[in-house]
Amino acid sequence: MTNPSGVPAHHGLLAVTQLRKAFQRQPVLAIDQFHIDAGEAVLLVGRNGAGKSTLLRILAGLERPDQGTLWLHGQPLSRAPQRQLCRRVIYLHQQPYLFDSRVRDNIDYGLRCAGIAAAERRARVEQALAWSGLAHLADRHAKTLSGGEKQRIALARAWVLKPSLLLLDEPTANMDRESREQTYFLVRRLANEGMAVLMTSHSIKADHPMLSRVLSLEQGRLQPHTPPLPVAERTAAPDAGDPWRSQL
Secondary structure, three states: OEOOOOOEOOOOOEEEEEEEEEEOOEEEEEEEEEEEOOOOEEEEEOOOOOOHHHHHHHHOOOOOOOEEEEEEOOEEOOOOOHHHHOOOEEEEOOOOOOOOOEHHHHHHHHHHHOOOOHHHHHHHHHHHHHHHOOHHHOOOEHHHOOHHHHHHHHHHHHHOOOOOEEEEEOOOOOOOHHHHHHHHHHHHHHHHOOOEEEEEOOOOOOOOOOOOEEEEEEOOEEEEEEOOOOHHHOOOOOHHHOOOHHHO
């Protein structure tokens, strides 16, 4: 709900109010309010063409809505929110782009663009490699790796930049079971570390323990898909349980 002034009743980390989007005069999104909090892992489900990817792109500041307001930490964003969101929100496409270079170079890319000093970059890249279970692949050519390993590179490249919100569009599409579980583990770890994660997927079950909430996008509107799962009940993510331990 929103109050009469249009301010969201619950600010959360990022919120939208009175969001409208249409393509060729066909309504796609009609969301009165949505918010996501730090430490949540939220799954967005819906049929193909329902507008899930469009919503993610709007939340990332990559696409403009026809109407509506984005709120960051309770403050309304301008009509051009991309600059305000670019270092706080990261959007990962279903097939993330990887550079024609080593795994460590791919992870380092965003840090170099941000002007981080070389010594700090090296330290943060090593941390990201350990965090994602990719240390043994650090000097491998990124494009020679499996789909699941490439997704972990993309997640590590996002994690090292320390965003507040990560938007994942079909992060486990076309993966085998082992690769999916490795990706789920990292998503759960992200949420446990306080990052908000919003993802779309046709392969994640609605009762998966990593999830805080599941929302369904139907006819442009968001509806609760299942009751929220308390954060305390999520499966923990201790390092001893890393799903790639057997690969090292």
